[in-house]
Amino acid sequence: MKHGAESLIMLIVILLITACSPTPALVKVEQQKGQLKVGFDIDDTILFTRDNFLKAPALSDDPDHLDYAWINTHDSLYSTLIKPVADLVWFYRAHGHDVFFITARPGINGDAVGRFLSSELDFPVELGKNLFFSPKQKDPATGKKYTTKHHLISELGLHLYFGDSDTDMIAASIAGVRAVRVVRDQRSVDAYSSNYFGDLKSDPEKRAPFGDVNYQTFLTRGVGPFGETIYPIYINTEDVNQSQE
Ligand SMILES: [Mg+2]
Structure with missing residues (x-):
């Protein structure tokens, strides 16, 4: 009985000390090491996947309702690494920073995506460790789909998101993390422009006011409509120089 009371007092003392500690030890260690946690999207960011999506079986008339069980197992046939972004990934890792991948694809057969990224990038990309699936959700009131990536960006403690x-850009901003826009391959812009600077290919309207001229201005200035930095890997420098003259 006496031993039980001593244990209880000891437990209370430990709890009080823990509660009074101003900063968690884990955060201190990470800051001292100077390590970044850098997140990357997958489609049109680390992988050019247009052909995989164009070949994917549709599950309904909804253009977004694709067979992701099929897509997630066919990157090895139809998707390719985007080399300038892979160079960034390797650069961060070579300097001791941690890299994570977060995609809005549904996660069915997601381990196959990890195997493909592992073989292409030459380091382990594993589901639940540095690869996460975060599908969009639909607001039942408005029917509008919205990103859920900000939850993972926060939980993982990322410092940058590409x-x-x-x-x-919205997910990173909600999570309070610096957002960097990777310029989408023009072939993908032509194939599906929605969710990219509003919609570069639609007729001008309030929800999509930006056309090609505005787009080039964003690229040459290196800033986008959400205040994001732009990583201009697909700019033809001759075109840019001519547009500035
Ligand atoms: Mg993407």
Whole structure:
């Protein structure tokens, strides 16, 4: 009985000391090491996947309702690494920073995506460790789909997030993390322009006011409509120089 009371007092003392500690030890260690946690989107960011999506079986008339069980197992046939972004990934890792991948694809057969990224990038990309699936959700009131990536960006404690879509910029901003826009391959812009600077290919309207001229201005200034930095890997420098003259 006496031993039980001593244990209880000891437990209370430990709890009080823990509660009074101003900063968690884990955060201190990470800051001292100077390590970044850097997140990357997958489609049109680390992988050019247009052909995989164009070949994917549709599950309904909804253009977004694709067979992701099929898509996630066919990157090895139809998707290719985007080399300038892979160089960034390798650069961060070579300097001791941690890299994570977060995609809005549904996660069915997601381990196959990890195997493909591992073989292409030459380091382990594993589901639940540095690869996460975070599908969009639909607001039942408005029917509008919205990103959920900000939850993972926060939980993982990322410091930077690279993506091509408007929703990537929104997710990073909600999470309070610096957003960097990877410029989408023009072939993908032509194939599906929605969720990219509003919609570069639609007729001008309030929800999509930006056309090609505005787009080039964003690229040459290196800033996008969400205040994001732009990583201009697909700019033809001759075109840019001519547009500035
Ligand atoms: Mg993307």
